[in-house]
Amino acid sequence: MNLKQFIDENLPKLDEVLYELVRTIKAPAQLKESMLYSLEAGGKRIRPLFVLAVCDLFHNKKNEAYVVGAAVEMIHTYSLIHDDLPSMDNDDMRRGKPTNHVIFGDALATLAGDALNTLSFGVLARMENVSSEKKIELINLLSVAAGAEGMVGGQVLDIDGENRSLSLPELENVHINKTGALLRFSIESGAILSDATTEERSALVEYAHHIGLAFQIQDDILDIVGTTEELGKTAGKDVESHKSTYPALLTLEGAKQKLEEHYDYAITALRKIDKNTAILEEFAQYIVKRHN
Amino acid sequence: MNLKQFIDENLPKLDEVLYELVRTIKAPAQLKESMLYSLEAGGKRIRPLFVLAVCDLFHNKKNEAYVVGAAVEMIHTYSLIHDDLPSMDNDDMRRGKPTNHVIFGDALATLAGDALNTLSFGVLARMENVSSEKKIELINLLSVAAGAEGMVGGQVLDIDGENRSLSLPELENVHINKTGALLRFSIESGAILSDATTEERSALVEYAHHIGLAFQIQDDILDIVGTTEELGKTAGKDVESHKSTYPALLTLEGAKQKLEEHYDYAITALRKIDKNTAILEEFAQYIVKRHN
Numbered sequence: 001m002n003l004k005q006f007i008d009e010n011l012p013k014l015d016e017v018l019y020e021l022v023r024t025i026k027a028p029a030q031l032k033e034s035m036l037y038s039l040e041a042g043g044k045r046i047r048p049l050f051v052l053a054v055c056d057l058f059h060n061k062k063n064e065a066y067v068v069g070a071a072v073e074m075i076h077t078y079s080l081i082h083d084d085l086p087s088m089d090n091d092d093m094r095r096g097k098p099t100n101h102v103i104f105g106d107a108l109a110t111l112a113g114d115a116l117n118t119l120s121f122g123v124l125a126r127m128e129n130v131s132s133e134k135k136i137e138l139i140n141l142l143s144v145a146a147g148a149e150g151m152v153g154g155q156v157l158d159i160d161g162e163n164r165s166l167s168l169p170e171l172e173n174v175h176i177n178k179t180g181a182l183l184r185f186s187i188e189s190g191a192i193l194s195d196a197t198t199e200e201r202s203a204l205v206e207y208a209h210h211i212g213l214a215f216q217i218q219d220d221i222l223d224i225v226g227t228t229e230e231l232g233k234t235a236g237k238d239v240e241s242h243k244s245t246y247p248a249l250l251t252l253e254g255a256k257q258k259l260e261e262h263y264d265y266a267i268t269a270l271r272k273i274d275k276n277t278a279i280l281e282e283f284a285q286y287i288v289k290r291h292n
Numbered sequence: 293m294n295l296k297q298f299i300d301e302n303l304p305k306l307d308e309v310l311y312e313l314v315r316t317i318k319a320p321a322q323l324k325e326s327m328l329y330s331l332e333a334g335g336k337r338i339r340p341l342f343v344l345a346v347c348d349l350f351h352n353k354k355n356e357a358y359v360v361g362a363a364v365e366m367i368h369t370y371s372l373i374h375d376d377l378p379s380m381d382n383d384d385m386r387r388g389k390p391t392n393h394v395i396f397g398d399a400l401a402t403l404a405g406d407a408l409n410t411l412s413f414g415v416l417a418r419m420e421n422v423s424s425e426k427k428i429e430l431i432n433l434l435s436v437a438a439g440a441e442g443m444v445g446g447q448v449l450d451i452d453g454e455n456r457s458l459s460l461p462e463l464e465n466v467h468i469n470k471t472g473a474l475l476r477f478s479i480e481s482g483a484i485l486s487d488a489t490t491e492e493r494s495a496l497v498e499y500a501h502h503i504g505l506a507f508q509i510q511d512d513i514l515d516i517v518g519t520t521e522e523l524g525k526t527a528g529k530d531v532e533s534h535k536s537t538y539p540a541l542l543t544l545e546g547a548k549q550k551l552e553e554h555y556d557y558a559i560t561a562l563r564k565i566d567k568n569t570a571i572l573e574e575f576a577q578y579i580v581k582r583h584n
Contacts, residue, residue, distance in 0.1 A: 027439075032440065033438050082406060088398075106380075111448055114409060118440070122439065124431075126550070135423045139414070143413045146406050148411060149320075152319075154405070156320045
């Protein structure tokens with residue numbers, strides 16, 4: 001099976017589980033509508049697909065992987081809703097569609113984000129066929145990855161860095177937190193659900209680290225070489241705002257080389273696992289070659 | 293021991309645990325500062341004190357009650373930070389001090405709220421001396437109480453009701469969710485930590501229901517009879533904005549009578565518990581008699 005087949009096979013079920021987890025809560029209609037609007041806005045589902053790909057590697061815990069994947073996608077989606085707010089990045093378009101606050105107003109968008117954040121932890125707590133010990137481990141990891149010590153902290157560092165030039169280690173630190181932490185959780189949660197050995201888990205975390213940085217470098221490169229149409233969001237925004245990016249610090253060529261390095265490290269980490277890692281390898285390739 | 297002694301005895305330790313849980317995370321300094329600013333802004337700590345008072349009733353699980361109380365206070369505080377944002381209630385003052393976004397800006401205030409929301413679940417997951425099963429039960433209950441099915445949903449109903457007249461059942465529904473759900477969690481979590489019997493727990497939940505409504509009715513009454521100085525926030529705001537409140541629906545006298553009714557129901561619920569419920573009784577009294 002190749003990555004495309006893997007995605008085609010898993011995406012419909014993943015979306016079904018994700019939407020159902022929101023549709024079935026007892027909450028005001030307009031709040032659910034706002035939450036579902038952003039979930040249904042056509043994300044690539046990279047994070048939940050990583051949870052599933054890792055579980056697939058171990059032939060283990062498939063149904064629960066959809067639920068953990070849905071929880072991560074809720075966190076990712078809430079972070080986008082809040083990032084797009086006028087008081088933050090002030091983005092009107094996301095994935096080629098009007099952003100949440102453009103449709104529902106700033107107040108409801110803020111609350112829809114809050115509700116998705118909170119719901120993700122309930123979803124993990126209510127998961128069936130997983131021991132309470134494992135659920136606590138997952139909830140603890142997600143809280144760290146998504147909160148002040150991870151994603152939210154990275155977002156603060158990112159805003160803080162907008163008005164000055166960051167060094168390469170500072171820039172890496174932003175991204176390790178802002179995008180890397182949640183990607184790492186996606187991959188590590190798959191290892192936890194699948195009872196991976198300590199060695200396998202640590203190889204996967206190493207893979208996740210490099211994939212996370214590669215993902216961000218490609219994002220920075222796409223801002224320069226991509227078009228607004230391809231990206232579904234405004235291209236060239238980083239250059240215009242003099243933001244610290246990999247191409248700005250390393251030149252476009254230097255950034256492409258750095259991207260290749262992280263790709264190579266990610267593949268080397270996978271080699272430590274004595275299983276068929278073809279899907280995860282192709283996933284790494286997709287991350288560095290994607291056009292949006 | 294009376295309520296004042298109980299509070300004097302518990303509040304310093306509670307604050308210490310709460311601040312320490314934020315101070316010890318590895319996160320950008322300005323984010324922690326913003327989170328701590330609102331936590332330290334002089335809240336009455338009603339929710340954590342309820343957790344403690346219930347555990348005290350059963351002489352059980354004191355240290356863990358501080359941690360659960362801290363988690364609830366984080367949720368309560370994040371909700372205030374987000375409610376005060378210009379895109380929501382646009383309040384510049386809270387508890388007699390400038391609100392979070394006035395000091396730190398809208399972006400950081402939004403993120404500090406997000407981080408507190410996320411941290412609360414991690415705090416429960418990392419709690420010591422509580423079984424994983426109990427922690428999962430607490431996390432599930434908190435997610436429901438704080439999210440779309442509880443507090444956030446109530447906030448949406450509240451905003452939705454601003455531009456029309458609500459019926460009494462509609463108004464009750466707003467408050468059962470907006471403020472009641474988290475108060476109920478505070479009281480129910482104490483019952484869970486203390487291994488209360490099913491009967492004791494259900495009596496406490498009944499008490500919580502009436503306390504929650506009494507709390508809101510007194511809030512509405514104070515908006516009319518209180519001064520801005522006493523309240524630490526602008527008095528008379530509800531009347532000015534023609535908001536649906538208990539006094540608006542029932543007259544001031546009718547609201548006071550409703551308040552007494554809920555107080556009586558709360559006390560009656562406590563009578564079902566064969567323990568010394570003096571502190572919880574006095575707490576109910578405080579809720580209906582408070583001036584801010």
